[in-house]
Amino acid sequence: MDATAPVLAVRDVVKTFGAKRAVDGVTLDVMPGDMFGFVGHNGAGKTTLIRAIVGVTGFDEGDIRIAGRSVRTDALACKRATAYVPDNPDIYEFLTGIQYLNYIADIFEVPADLRRERIEACADRLGLTSALGDLVSSYSHGMRQKLVLIGALVHEPTLLVLDEPFVGLDPEASFHVKEMLRELADRGSAVFFSSHVLEVVEKLCDKVAIIKQGRLRACGPTAEVVGNESLEDVFLDMIDRDRRDQA
């Protein structure tokens, strides 16, 4: 993989719902090794952009490239390089945890010994090993979240996209997930995730983008975006300034 080429390149992307411009001309690059945090208020456009990136929804204008390939014209290659952890981990309830993981590993053609090794390591770390034989229908939200995450890591994606990955996780699981994401990025993959937990984003991410009403209001290395303030201060100042400008 070329370390100087973006794993994810979003260019002037617009997504409309009727008259609403949910994503309004967003451009950003996520590089190999990046932990990239995507923050914004409720309804700002985070999930809409994430869905466009992973190819579960289309978009009206612009271009999205994953490892140099366009999600419009080379969708399958893009999907092969990507793992997606949605905010609502609705997965096949009639499968057991291990059946689900083997299903994902089959799709991504992960060899048997490698998948066993990865599944064991991740499940042990997240405390899910003893539940892998149980039906997904018996899992709590947090257990489903962990299972989807293990499924995402089982094929060592070039790009991992997560929507609110820490919601529903207990503090210990949250700690391990942060470590696992960091380790994936350290191996050269790119991690892009949305979160409302600004402290986590500030601590974990080397880059951050702030979206408001579909437009990027800040984007770059976390240290530069934050300056001498905290990410929370920057975010709240932005909202205050906008309120004053509108008054």
Ligand SMILES: Nc1ncnc2c1ncn2[C@@H]1O[C@H](COP(=O)(O)OP(=O)(O)OP(=O)(O)O)[C@@H](O)[C@H]1O
């Ligand atoms: N399927 C849809 N049909 C119509 N409008 C939609 C649809 N999906 C999203 N929107 C609108 O697009 C805008 C952006 O929504 P989106 O879900 O991307 O926000 P978000 O930043 O992920 O919010 P949250 O933090 O609450 O999850 C909102 O105004 C929302 O109402």
